[in-house]
Amino acid sequence: HRCLSVSEAATALRPFYFTVHPDLFGQHPKERSINEDSLKKLHQYIFALRKQENVPPTNLTFFAKNDADKEQGLSHIKVHLASPSIRDTVTTVLTSCQLPLDYINTISEVPLSSKTKVHHGPDFRDIFAGRKGGEAFYRKVEKLNLLSWIKTNSKISRKKSQESRDYSKDVKEITGRLKKMVGVRAIGWHTNWGPRRFTACLTSLEKVSENHPIVVKKFLFGRNVVFTDRNGVSLSGEVCLNHTDVPQVWLMRLSSVPAYDAVIERLPYMEQELSRLLCHIKIRRRERHHIVMAEEYEVLLNKILNTMRRNQDLVRRMFRSGDLSRLEMVVEGSSAPLTLTNLGQYLIPVSMPGSMIVDFIAKTQQQAEERLKDAISLKMIEDEVIQQCQDKLGLIHLEKDLNISPAQMTQCCERLMDNADEITTYMEGVRVRVTQYYSVTDDGTLRICRCLSVSEAATALRPFYFTVHPDLFGQHPKERSINEDSLKKLHQYIFALRKQENVPPTNLTFFAKNDADRDQGLSHIKVHLASPSIRDTVTTVLTSCQLPLDYINTISEVPTSSKTKVHHGPDFRDIFAGRKGGEAFYRKVEKLNLLSWIKTNSKISRKKSQESRDYSKDVKEITGRLKEMVGVRAIGWHTNWGPRRFTACLTSLEKVSENHPIVVKKFLFGRNVVFTDRNGVSLSGERLTSVPAYDAVIERLPYMEQELSRLLCHIKIRRRERHHIVMAEEYEVLLNKILNTMRRNQDLVRRMFRSGDLSRLEMVVEGSSAPLTLTNLGQYLIPVSMPGSMIVDFIAKTQQQAEERLKDAISLKMIEDEVIQQCQDKLGLIHLEKDLNISPAQMTQCCERLMDNADEITTYMEGVRVRVTQYYSVTDDGLVCIPWNWEND
Incomplete structure (x- = not known):
């Protein structure tokens, strides 16, 4: 199935929301509370499915008013959710309330058979994983340019514009009534949601104003109101109301408005x-x-x-x-x-x-x-060209995004007018916004118009970094400092371009070692940056150092004409934008499977592994010297950069230790050190270039975990391994939040767990955005933002299930370890491991399939290190990453 997006799910569920929304049950406080809790659980369930989390089956209860005879009471609806599909979940909810499935039926699923001629949606994980699928969609993209995109979407735009005008009438009427009722000056809308959502928010505000006219008028009289994604008062004095909150929250927030x-x-x-x-x-x-x-x-x-x-x-x-x-x-x-x-x-x-x-x-x-x-003359020219373009194409309105400069807007308008004969038929009578991508908004506005991404720029500049990196100039402190400052300015320049900021021309100076004759000194390189394009900036830098442009030449620009036959690299924003490109890459993906991919990449892996081993020797030597010099216990590496960067960091740390041995030894003696992308002390106490002030935090954590365990009937508190390092102070904040929550719910804990013993269960404290769930391994993931009553209720309902999963996890782990060893031996791998998000069952299945195909793949996988994950890749140290559900012929 194509995974239904959260926004599509929300749209499909709107009739359901208007049936069970808590605001409809003001005279039924008990049923109102049940509906509110059930809606939260439903949202968490859908959010967890969208993140591909493991979620347990969930039973929800809702109340709905009986339209036939409201005096007979309320309808009682029970919903059982057990599907891992968002589409099936939404369908279950709607059918349980006997609501139509018209909208969800318009969203096609991905065909299960290649014979079904349905275009695939842009789920690009198939590409990274090397799986088949999506070919029809990609071939369709091949024919797209501005003209073809406009042909396809102009009707959609007009249809949405008409719907928007219908809602605009309601908006004007409700706004007029609110102005009379509470004296609000103006009401605006500042989110990506469409006019239907704006109308719903206005209706809710009107109801609140009718029920509490004195309070609302007191705080909103003579003010501007804006619905956005935050609550508060803006810089210009507008009262901001979060469109995702219920009206009761707005009412509470309004009381704080005068304080601003x-x-x-x-x-x-x-x-x-x-x-x-x-x-x-x-x-x-x-x-x-x-x-x-x-x-x-x-x-x-x-x-x-x-x-x-x-x-x-x-x-x-x-x-x-x-x-x-x-x-x-x-x-x-x-x-x-x-x-x-x-x-x-x-x-x-x-x-x-x-x-x-x-x-x-x-x-x-x-x-x-x-x-x-x-700027004054540029603005005048821009305004004039915009008006000319609007008149020539017959547009209702023409505007631009804030990050589009006057020069860019002028150029775009001139090109539109040059192509007026072809596009006027499709653009006449629509509203257009010039931005960085193609899209049709909910109100029918056509967004038209790409630059090199920052990650692509970083990849293209790697040869340059290894030429001018400050760590190469230890014996040249002046040149080292100049290179360091210039690199910072270059990064700021590219970052500003990516954000479409206006940046001034910049002159940079770099020094590079002359490989031909190092005794002659250093090469002096001057770089002048004046282009508003990241591509041109990177090209300028590379050519100034006489470095190859091979990588950047593989990333083609958006064609200005449909006749341009250039194959684009895998920048998937082109697909969303409806632009041409990516054909060669997609056709190549169509033929990919594990065997073909391994054939292509095994040599690359071995070569990188050999280079990594060369650096590993340096790492061991420098680490040994640091252990002797400052008494550090161990040194680790936790970033996506390769071993060369690790060696450079170790060398830098060694130099600092040589220059300041007393200071470094004072803070690092007996510690573990990890190079990562943050500074501080990790949850496990690893020193990340910080101060002893964190020692008290590290010492407090076990006592806080013990207190939390006591408050929840001695449940075991675990710290699960994560992809990222968790800082000690962050974890302390999480523990404080969950401790305060559980202290307020001790009466409920005693009622729900009369035995007073949950020591057989395990829980992990998670951040606010995590779902409340029970993992396949039997551990509870508890987000600190969850109300204590929901946490206790969830644990009570799934207690037996958790115990069973914990028992099964032991046998699953033993089976997994055994199969991993067998697979490693049979294929002759140096090492076989998995990503943290791969379950034991998935790992076992993957290993068994690898062994079934050993005759074909052993030749290419022998002597390499393999990590089972969600995608294909070869890391800088030669580690081969393959998806657990890889495809084969």
Whole structure:
């Protein structure tokens, strides 16, 4: 089956929601509560299925009003969920309430037989796993370009536009009534959901206003309201209501609205103070894709104010005239780059040191003034071209995404007008938004218009990194520092381009060792970056170092004409966007199976394994010296980078230890060290370049786990192995939350578990987004966001099932270990392991199938290391990854 998406499931279930929604049961508090709990369980069940989690069968109870005779009471509906398919789950729910299946029947399933001529949906796991399927869909993509996409989707757009206009009438009527009833100034919508959802939210707000007119009018009179995905007050003073919350939550949130008035009033004064500290530079608030909350912006302003107060002497020295009133700046979050946009505005991240901010503004001051002047003319040209394009194509409306620059918008409009003869027929009378992808929104807006992804750019730049990496310049401290700074600037530049930020031209300097004659010194490389394209930027960097463009040439750009016969690489966004490309890759996937893939990649694996062994020798030597030097117990590696990077990190740590032996030994003696993508101390106490302050946290954790076990009748608390490292302080926060939850539910625990002994069971504390579930191995996964009553009820209902699964897990594990050893011996593998998300049953099945095909694959798999996972891959250290459900001829 094609896996039904969560949004499709939500759409299909809308008639059901309007039948059992808790808001319909105001006079039936008990039934209202049952419906609310059951809806939460249903959402968790569907969410877990979408993540391919193992979920136990679930029984739900709902109440619905009898339309025939409401005085006779409520209908009692029981729903049993046991299917691993979202489609079947939704069908079960709807049929239990005798609701129509019209919508869900329009969503086709993937055919079980190749004879069925149905186009497959874009489930790209088949491609990574090397399985057959999806060929018809991919061949269809081959014929797509703007014209073919418009032909296909213009009717859909007009149909959705008509539906949207129908809802718009309701929106206007309800908005008008709300303005009269509670005096709200305006009501907006800021989510990806369509007009139907907006109408539903307005209806709910109207009902709340009718039931509590005084309260709602008190807090919303004279204000703007926006439905979005958060609650609070925005930077511009709009009251934000989360469209996923029930109206009762809105009512509670409204009481806190007046508290934000003081924050809104403070912001202009804080901006004036920041302007004064920076020689009267203008502070602007730029329009963003997301709504910025007032309290968040106040925090950012406080940070940048404190930074600039500490640097007033430098400001006076650098700007002797004391006047920057011609310039403009925008305060950004910590992750933003320090940059000057093409429109002449400075984007200032609050995490940047004040000295760097002042120095950057001083160096680019004249450039900023010129761009501000040019921005006015660019905007005028853009507005004029947009109007011309709109008139020529007969569009109802033409707009752009915020991340589309005036130059890009102008270029797009000109190209649309050049092709007006072909596309006017299909675009006339529709609304168009120029963005980075193809789509038809719920209100019928056509989104049209790709750049190289950051991961593709990183892959293409690897030869460059290994040429200029700072670790290669230990004996050249000045050049090492220059390379380090330039690499940071390059990363910021590419990151800003990927976010479609406006970035100024940048000059970078690198040093590289001359392989021909190293005694002659270092090569001096200057790189000028001025392109708004990531592809052109990467090409410029590589050509400046005379490095090959083989990889980047395999990733073709989107064709501007249907006549261009270029095969695209596997960037699957092309499929969603309806663009041509990927044909060669897809046809190749069609023929892939385990045997053909192993034939192709076994040599690559052996070659990488040999290179890895060479680095392993260096790793052992450096690790040995570090153990002797600072007394570290063990050193590990937990990232996707290869052994070369691990060796470089060890070398750097060794140099730090040599320069600061006392300090390093003080903090790392007797510790385990792990190189990963974060700093801190892990749950198991591994030192991640941190301080002894975490020791107290590590010591507290076992006592907190013991207390949680006691509160839940001595259930065993386990820490399960994960793909990522869990930090000690994060785990402490989770334990604190679940402890507080269980303390509030001790009466219920005593009632439900009269024996007072759950010591035979096991549970794992999970984050807020995890589902409440019982794994196939018999462990409870408990999200800390779950109400205590639901946790206790779930454990009580599945207690016997958990005990049985725990017993079975022991025998399953023994069988799995035995089969793994047999498979390893029969195929002559150096090592055979599995991913954490592969169950014992899946691993056993995979190993048995490998042994059944040993005659064909032993030649290619002998002497390699294999990991059973969900996809095909060869890692940097030569490890061969194969999917557990691999295909064969």
